[in-house]
Amino acid sequence: MTALRVLRAGPRTTLQDGGRDLLAHLGVPRAGAVDRPAMRRVNAAVGNPATATVLESTLGGDELEADADTVVGIGGAAVEQVVRLRKSERMRIPRADGGVYVYVAVAGGFDVAAVLGSRSRDTLSGLGPPALQPGDVLPVGALSDPRHDIAAMHHGPAGDHVPVYPGPHLDRVGRRLFTEFLSAQWAVTPAADRVAIRLTGPRLRPEVDGIDSEGVVPGAVQLPPDGQPVVFLANHPATGGYPLIAVVAFAALPAVAQRRPGARLRFVEAAQPLYR
């Protein structure tokens, strides 16, 4: 069976797929790839189903070795490309020049044991295959179909102003907070991971500190008592007890997740969806 051997791995290099569905009511995060469109594109590029298991590298630079001829797709924050690897050939995963998360799909998909139906490393709860280490051997499955059409795969918008919808708790924390959130410039802090990116900027002062816990969604912008917003990403917890002041539009979130510490962000109120 074909396999890829890990020669070098950063501390935050994991395997990811579509995540664990329908378990959040038991406290299990969905997890899965942070940049889902990138996962889908690299899989499509090698003929895999959209949510086949891929390697997610934080910042890139990891090294792999193929133990048989194979094909890999690279994308996300690195230049997208498909690379043929010969037996015993080594490959360096490119640096994440365009963001944070680089994805590598192998034709056939990484075939490791699933936990609760997913091969995603849940970095918040510690479920699923552990972070990759040098010496790990990643078996390759047989999911690939080269007739896959990748023409329909597209990038989300990556504009200067991130579209957001008003959050559900503004009536309790103060409507003005949404206006203040939109008018400020924010910077991504180094405290960023698969769970959330934390922003720094003018201190927002909510009228209440906490709320009764409620379900959280990807893109939800939470305001803890320190007044510095937190934007939840793929590995967010199932519930949260701080008010949500905004929610990032679905199509804009992958590009937000790829913003590096120090990046400046501005938010703009999204146009109403057609169904309202």
Place this chain on the structure above:
Amino acid sequence: MAVAAAPLGDAAVRCVVDDLAQSHALHAAVADAQLPGVVNVVPTWRCVVVTVTHPMFVPSVLDFVSGVDVTAAPPRSTREHQLTIHYDGEDLHDVAARCGIGVAAFTERHSQADYVVAFLGFAPGFAYLSGLPAALSVPRLATPRARVPAGSVGIADGVTGIYPAALPGGWQLIGRVDERLFDEQLTPPALLAPGDRVRFVPA
């Protein structure tokens, strides 16, 4: 009675109901309906959040939840768990003193109450239980502990919580249960689910 539902962002729906029983009824209705595109349904005290895989699934979820009558016949979970508790928590004496009663009186009252699993969150299998007698309510610890052992039973702000694994925590610890609350090899992986009834049986 109709459910007040609105989009949460553009790929989720947030429903507000009157109480926990309605929250559980709505959770059950949405979960049973197996609506297309739904990836998670999370009930909490007075709220149910339904997450979908893409904005295109939001209208059908809004449509469905607006037609659910959460007061008609709230489905009561038929599951009841008897958890074996050892009342030996680090904060037990402080908690009893704060309630103005002795430890024996505290544990007797705590173990005689009926609890309902309100929801799970914070960590896989971490259950929040309603039903703590008001006289036994205490606030959270001023300084959370860095590590609370698995199985610990804590109380805070009128709610009882059970730690499924070693985790940081700010609840006042009154004891621990023998049962394993989360096992990733089992289906479902969590022992407790929203709406289940729980009794604590002293070891």
